[in-house]
Amino acid sequence: MAPPISLELWQCIIAWRHELNMPIADIVHLLKRSKRAVQNVLATYRDYGQPINLFTRPRGRKHILERDDLNYLEGIITAEPALYLDEIQDKLREIRDVE
Numbered sequence: 001m002a003p004p005i006s007l008e009l010w011q012c013i014i015a016w017r018h019e020l021n022m023p024i025a026d027i028v029h030l031l032k033r034s035k036r037a038v039q040n041v042l043a044t045y046r047d048y049g050q051p052i053n054l055f056t057r058p059r060g061r062k063h064i065l066e067r068d069d070l071n072y073l074e075g076i077i078t079a080e081p082a083l084y085l086d087e088i089q090d091k092l093r094e095i096r097d098v099e
Contacts, residue, residue: 002034
C-alpha cells in the first residue's frame, strides 16, 4: 500500500491541475503515485472545495486507554515484571479507574 498523501502534496496536486492546467498523466509521473490517487484528490476537492472531506468519520474506534494510563502500565511492568495480566488489570482498575 502506498503511503498516504500529505496535505502539502494535496495542495500541489490541486494547484498543478487547476492553476497550471497540468494533465493528470504528468502529475502522476511527477509524484510517482497512481492515477486513481490523483483522481481521488481532485474529486474530493471538486466535491468539497477543500483537500479533505470533513464529513468522513475517523477510522477505528476511540481509544480506551489514554496516554497517562499507558505510562502507568509501563511503570508497573517495569517495577514488577512478573505480574500476571489479571493483577495488572486490577491495579489499572483500582488506581486509574479504567475497566
